[in-house]
Structures are given as structure tokens and as C-alpha cells.
Amino acid sequence: MAQTFELEGTLKHLFDTQTFASGFAKREFVVEVPDGKYPQMLKFECVKDKISMLDGVSVGDAVKVAFDIRGSEYKERxxxxxxxWKLTKAGGSGGDDYDSGSSSGNRRNSSLDAQFDNEPDMSDDIPF
Structure with a gap:
């Protein structure tokens, strides 16, 4: 089972949807993540029915992305x-959720979601 990751940043670029002869479709987008002096530009991809979750966002929006890392090998490359697999507008009044639903391609980890939903609010907890 793939591990799930999440990060927040600014949507910097939305690429056009690519459709291949096999019927497979994907759409890529870039999120800028602050990292000290040199911000990181991370390229994500949405496949199949997840492409529609990019319809509600624009370049410049603050977003939160839930994703997993996939690796493959082809001809020794x-x-x-x-x-x-999930995109949420960050900040504002709770944000808009652009999860494209629960389909067989959805890799949501329900135990991870439950863990974060049940965490206490520590916003007023002072560490000293």
C-alpha cells in the first residue's frame, strides 16, 4: 500500500489535459512550496477521473494537495x-474540497483521514 503525503503551496502552472491513443488521460500541474531561500516547484499529475478536480482552481491559488508517490521502470529507465488524488483550496473560510469522489482509482487512506480528523486543536498550545 502506498504511503500518503500532503503539502501546501501556491498553484503556479496548469498544463493541458493529455489524452493518449490507449484512452488514458492525465493532467499535470505545478505547486510552488516555500523552502527557505529557494522555493521548490513540484509537478503533480492527475489521472483519469481525478482530472476534473483541477477545474475549480486557478494559477495563483493557495492549495493543499494530497498525493502518493509512484515509481516505475521501463527499458532500464x-x-x-x-x-x-485530492486538491483543496488552502486558507480562507475552510477552503473548497476538490476530491473527485470515491472511485476505484481513489487512493485515499481512510485510517489516515480519521487520524487527522480526530486530532485536538493545538493552535493555542504554547510550547514554553
Missing amino acids: FYVNLNA
Whole structure:
């Protein structure tokens, strides 16, 4: 089972949807993540029915991306993809959830979601 990751950043680029002869479709997007002096530009991809979750966002939006890391090998070349399966507008009034639903391609880890849903609010907890 793939491990799930999550990060927040600014949507920097939305690529057009690519459709291949086999019927497979994907859409890529780039999120800028602050990292000290040199921000990181991370490219994610959405496949199949997950492409529609990009319809509600625009370049410049603050977003939160839930994703997993996928790797493959083809002719002794290795590839790594950041496979996005949930996109939420960050900040504002709770944000808009752009999860494309629960289909067989959805890699949501319900035990991980439950863990974060049950965490106490520590916003007023002072560490000293």
C-alpha cells in the first residue's frame, strides 16, 4: 500500500489535459512550496477521473494537495510520479474540497483521514 503525503503551496502552472491513443488521460500541474531561500516547484499529475478536480482552481491559488508517490521502470529507465488524488483550496473560510469522489482509482487512506480528523486543536498550545 502506498504511503500518503500532503503539502501546501501556491498553484503556479496548469498544463493541458493529455489524452493518449490507449484512452488514458492525465493532467499535470505545478505547486510552488516555500523552502527557505529557494522555493521548490513540484509537478503533480492527475489521472483519469481525478482530472476534473483541477477545474475549480486557478494559477495563483493557495492549495493543499494530497498525493502518493509512484515509481516505475521501463527499458532500464526509472520514473517517479507525484500522483495527486485530492486538491483543496488552502486558507480562507475552510477552503473548497476538490476530491473527485470515491472511485476505484481513489487512493485515499481512510485510517489516515480519521487520524487527522480526530486530532485536538493545538493552535493555542504554547510550547514554553
